[in-house]
Amino acid sequence: MLRGLTTVSFWAADLPAAKAWYTELLGTEPYFERPGYAEFRLGDYQHELGLIDSSYAPPGSATGPGGAVVYWHVEDVSAALDTLLSKGAKEYEPLTERGPGFVTASVTDPFGNVLGIMDNAHYREVLAARGTGDA
Template structure:
């Protein structure tokens, strides 16, 4: 069901300073940017994604889980979301299309143990997977 980690997101009050800091740390610049809201890096052997999000978009619920959210790539967000709910998870964030027509769809739940479990359909994940398989 979970095919692989798609994106780890961190939140920052000063998005540009965070982008610069992570660019220096990682030795690369973001490959994808939404002005004023988001910077995304590809890192590691499998080109995992690290996203830096403007903190104004962070979930702010002191009585609920939060922090970094790992998005797991799945083939069908709606079906996986329903299965998670059927297994006792509760909605953290409903299914959201992130940018019309981009192919990025996310949702997240709180598992029965209090952890945020996020899922997404991510065309970049599939492209990297196809590329890695072609290199074998």
């Protein structure tokens, strides 16, 4: 039924500021934009991170961190966490060793969204099996 991650959407009351922050963080401009929306393609599988003007949020939407955290694979969680914090993100969950080959952390971006980062042994195994990355 679920075939893969397509788009992770973050709300932002100040969309131009969020677009600028993520453009600097990711080192790339959005590949798709329309009024009230900007979308980036990221990583090995070109997953999408969408920024949406919070005026489009459905009634009753959470205005702060919610119950789900999406983790993005990174090569070095500690370095990525330091980068995020240096750009104004706030620690949500500290760097945590989850077991052999699994390290996580998460932050709240300056716009109130939770951004998770992870070094994940299973992600590396999938890349290696596909011949598209390091094991």
